[in-house]
Amino acid sequence: MSVHLAGVETPNRQGGWAPDVDRRLATLESPIRSVLEGHASSLTAGDRITLVPDTHYPFHPSSGMVTDPAVVGSIADRLSDWTDAEIGIAGATDDRIAFDRTAEYLGYPAIADRFDADLVDLADDDHRDTVVTVGDERVSIAVPERLLESTVVLVPTLRPTEDGPVSGGLRTLGRLVGSVADADDAAVAAERAVKPDLSVLDATIAYGGDPVAADALFAGPAAQIDAVGSSLLSRAVEEDPVLRRTVEAAEESVTVESVTDEPAVDLASLRRRIPEGGLPxxxxxxxxxxxxxxxxxxxxxxxxxxxxxxxx
Amino acid sequence: MVRTVLRRWTDSSALTLGVLGVGNIGMVHLKSALSMPEVTVPAAADAVPENRDRAESAGVARTYDDYATLLEHEDDLDAVVVALPPFLHADAVEEAAAHGVDVFVEKPLARSVEEAEEMLETAEEAGIAVGVDHTLRYQPDMAGVKEAYQDGSVGHVPYASITRLNDHPLGKPPADEAPPEWPMDPDAAGGGSLVELGVHCFDVLEWLFGDLEVVDATMGKSLDIPAEDAATVMLRAPETDTTITLHCGTYQWEQLPEVNTRLRLEGVTGTISNKDHMPGNFYAGAATSALTNVVNRFTGGETDVFGPTFYLQAHYDALEDFCEAIREGETPPVDGRDGLRTLELTETAYELAAESESEGDGESEDEAADATLETPEVTT
Known part of the structure; x- marks a missing residue:
């Protein structure tokens, strides 16, 4: 199983962050196309697509703590060129903050308008109770129906969680389901129930105790993408309770295949550039x-x- | 008015204080007041039950869920601390005035110059004193800068800069609870980071350089929030012939006890920086304060309150000065006029920023003239 990697070319960018969303969209257009192309047929098979970025709180995207909305917009733009499917950008209101408030602060309404996508608060969606076997246990989760009935593309950012492991697509997905199980079990169960079609890791800015402009995008199966993210953050995959059960279940090694020649991304040097720290x-x-x-x-x-x- | 004045005349030392609002900064004021000799705090008010619980745990006998009720029931108050959100300041001062109670108001004094002027008029008619919690001038690093400047230690100062940054109200990771909405709502707060932080900077700059003129300003938003989270203002101090830049923002993650406040005066013979007058690191400061306090307890000397955190100690000192002024029947050292002045500078900065923005959005005069020229008809 391989995941696709594309470097993001940032000609003449001063500093590690371009505040102009148009400029970021322009630089993302080509690499997003490159990492999605190999998955075009599976992504466009249905009539509804749900993009699930990390929008857990309105931290500034230049910190790497949330997905850059421009990455999400660029994905929506590409998909809308390939299909007439309805595209939704989804998050969920939780007991901390309303999704529409976070989305507004992060600038998602303008992105959604621009690419004819809907903002979807999955907390308002009907939920389907589902029981999933995780190891020796049966985990009960309530899954928003939209996630079960649409093509799901996870769009995590490259950062750790407060507890230390990679946040990744699976934990981003796990936050959207209701469950009394612990967060890691819920993430594994959510992956098995939803079977996300693709994960696009936004590593344009990575956070590992400090942000770093990593200028890279990865796309592939959710568990494998999270394993790559974990490795880039210098976390051992086998010590991650979510990845231990999802990557090993796939029984395949992960290879990273570069889909663009320029700019070249050297994974070893990228890993060295990303700090190994955690959240404050x-x-x-x-x-x-x-x-x-x-x-x-x-x-x-x-x-x-x-x-x-x-x-x- | 008569009631307040009589009480001052009959008992010039003891002061009875109420605290209206015991959130984060309100609790600092409450704990400060409780630590002051000859100040009693019988009551506090807050709409949030957890805050009232904390006030009671700190030693307040009675709490109320509404500041008006507190003022109605507590008829023995000399003064109240108003540590409510800005949209409640005017009403709280009006209520206090109706009961003849002096006020110490958290910054910003009001949401606008107009509101502040009405507030001060109400206070004057009722004969109550108004103090404002502008604390930068109470910090030891700022006092050190002032002393060095007054001593002429770098000669003439053609240029100065001040920066104040924090992460209010969005905070830093990990995400905890929803941020309050009012600090990002200009209608409720009076503005964004310029009102939250810039007013402190204006106050300390006028304390250093005298009257200021706002030359230009620009506001910024790093997220799609209603109010600015960054403000940059260019100022001129005619008396000292100094050009000053002020930058404040609420976009930068903060981890206490570190605070990002920088003041530099660039003089002919060198630089005066607040960093050179800052207490040492937190642990060294705590150790020094602890030693000082223990010695002073034995010798009967004055002890520090919030000793290791100079920026919180500044709140204590500001409130203590206000209480002392009230006891002596004097005008508070940082009074309503000072608070109003910071809002005048703030509003001018907002106006100039808006003008610059509209000029930037609009066409230049030449472009406008070109647009009116008709396309010449071409005939063959």
Missing amino acids: PRDEVNPLVTTAYRVYAAVAGDAVPPQFTQRR
Whole structure:
């Protein structure tokens, strides 16, 4: 099983990020076409396509913490050239933030308008209860029907989760299903229930403790793409509870096939460029400092500021 | 008015304070006030139950879910801290004025110059004092810059720059809870990062250089949010003949205790930087404050509050100065006029930015003239 890789040429770009979405779309057009071409027939077989980017929170796309909306727009643009299928860009409102709010801040309404796509809040969709066998356990999940009845293209960004492993397409998908199981089991179950047709890894900007302009796109089966992402973040695939059960189940090695000659992407140097770090500490204040402050306050009899006693 | 003045006359030392709003910064004010000698805080108000619980845990006897109710029931207050969202400042000050209670208002004083002027008029008619929590001038690094500048340590200063950045309200990863909407709503907050952070910068710059003139400004949005998350303003200080650039933004991830506030004065013989007057690293600062506090407890000296975090200690010092002024029946050192002044500069900056943007969007005069020329008819 191979995944496709394309470098993104960024001629005359100053800095690692081009704020002009038109400019990003222009640079993405060719590499997106290149990584999708081999999958065109399977992607255009149905009459409805659902793109699932990482929109978990309105972090700036230049941080690498969310998918660049321009990548999603470029995929929608390419697909609309190939098919008349209805294209949706999907996320889900959760107990943290409404999808339409995140989508608005990230600029998705303009992208959706431009490429004649719909923004779809899967929290409003009918859900189908599904039981999936994961290892020795049966995991019950509630899956938005749209994911079961359309061609699904995951579009994760290259970043780790708070717990450390790659966030990837499978965990992005797992966040969209309802389940009382733990998040990793839900992600594996979601993959088995939905059987996503393709995953396009947005590695234009990667985050590994700091952002880095990696200027690369990968496309292929979801588990294999996540395995590549995990490797680029210097995480061991066998230590990832999601990948351990999805990549091994496929019983195939992953090869990366470059589908463009220019710009050439050297995976080893790309891996070296991406930092191996994780997300910042959850607390507003560095936990070590919070502890130090409490010790200080006890010794000195000082007040402890609220920022040093609570989570944001 | 009479009630307040009489109380000051009969008891010049003790001060009874209420806190309206005990979210993040409100809790800093509450804990500051509770740590002050001869200040009592019998009551706090907040619409959020968890915030009221925290206030009670901190030592407040009574909490209310509405600031108007607090003012109605607490008839022994000398002053209140208004740490509510900006869209409630005017109403809270009006309520306080109706009860003859002095106010210490979190910045921005109001959402607009017009609202601030009405607020100050209400306060004046009621005879209450208005203080504003502009704290940069209370920070030791800023005080160090001022002292060096006053000493003439770099000669004439033709150019200065100030930058203040943080990540309010979207925050940094990992994502936790939904950010509040009002800080990104210009109608509710009065603007974006210029109102959130720039007003502090204006205040400290006028404290350093005297009256400022806004020369030009530009606003930016790095996401599709209603208010700006970046503002850059060019200023001129006629008295010192200094050109100043101010940049503030709410787009940069912040991890306390590190704060990104930079002030540089470029003088003829060298540079004055706030970094050179900043307390050492957090751990060293904490150790020093701890040692100082322990010694002072034995010797009866004054102890630090929020000692290791100079930027929070500045809030304590600002509130303490306000309380002292109220006790003495004096005008607060940072008063409503100062708060109004920062809003005047803010509005001018917004107007200039809007003008520049409309000029950029529109046609030049030449282009407009060209557009009116008719295409000549070509005949063969």
